[in-house]
Amino acid sequence: MTHQDRFEAIYDAYYPAVHQYAARRAGSADDTADVISETFLTAWRRIDDVPDGERALLWLYGVARRVLANQLRGASRRAVLADRLRDELAASRPVTPADLEHVRAAFDELPERDREVLALACWERLTSEQIAKVLGCTAIAARTRLHRARKRLAARLGRPAFSTISMGEA
Template sequence: MPPAVEDPHPPDDRRRRFEEIYEANRVQILGYALRRTADAQDAADVLAETFLTAWRRLDDVPRDGAARLWLYGVARRVLANHHRGERRRSALAADLGLRLRTGAAEPERNLADVGPAFRSLSEADRELLTLVGWEGLDHGEIATVLGCSRNAVRIRLHRARRRFARALERANAGPVGRPLPTAARIPNGEHP
């Protein structure tokens, strides 16, 4: 058995260093985030993510006065990710709004029947359909979440979709031969 390698930074020293960095820079990094976000909650999230990165990469944080500059760089990248996420959410909301406005004019499907039909499904079927439609997961990701094989996911999803189609037909929601909205399709062109 090889000899144990001593940690060059014992846990107490590590925590103390992080706390010093946090206390010395928290106000400036929060101000930086507040000036670049829409609300205080977003700024607090940016601050938390910045210092989480600092904790994880504490050995990379410069030991001199450059720590603040390093933190600004991290906060800048966190903000870039935050803004990309906001743009994606805005685009999705606009797309959904458009779909709802244009879809409401289509008499083929009564949207009021979709909710009851969906709720009539088993919990397992609802979970599968929401993991695909709302969470946007592919078969492999769903298999990881559910702890089963990709093939089992494929089969279960095919059956869940069939049961949902039948529930919609029973609810007099109109023909279900139309394709599902893009968000409800399986990503990457996979088929059940």
């Protein structure tokens, strides 16, 4: 019996079982077709490794199981990459004049004390120690003022937290 004859015999005998195995576990008809084709492609390439008789079916199930696991890992990686790309695109969204006006209005509503500490941190890029020297207070007091000012600005912007916007050292 040639390799091709042996493969065809295995394919004819076990295709329905492999199809059912894959269909019950795959997420779609396309995934099922991919599992079947990868399983039998592996059998073709490794025809000398395929056991004789009904043990061939168990071998094919093992191959199909690994193909399904690879599909799942691939789908998981694609989902993680898609989420990361979505986050990066959202983060790199161009700032519009309306966005700037919204932030400017919220900033202008703050008390002068909050505006000054935020301006020193954001515009001048000063650390809390440097802000403390400008304001004539301790570094701890400067950090506290900055934290409270950020929270008040976030509240005016309608955001639960303001930690994602960099305004110098906390």
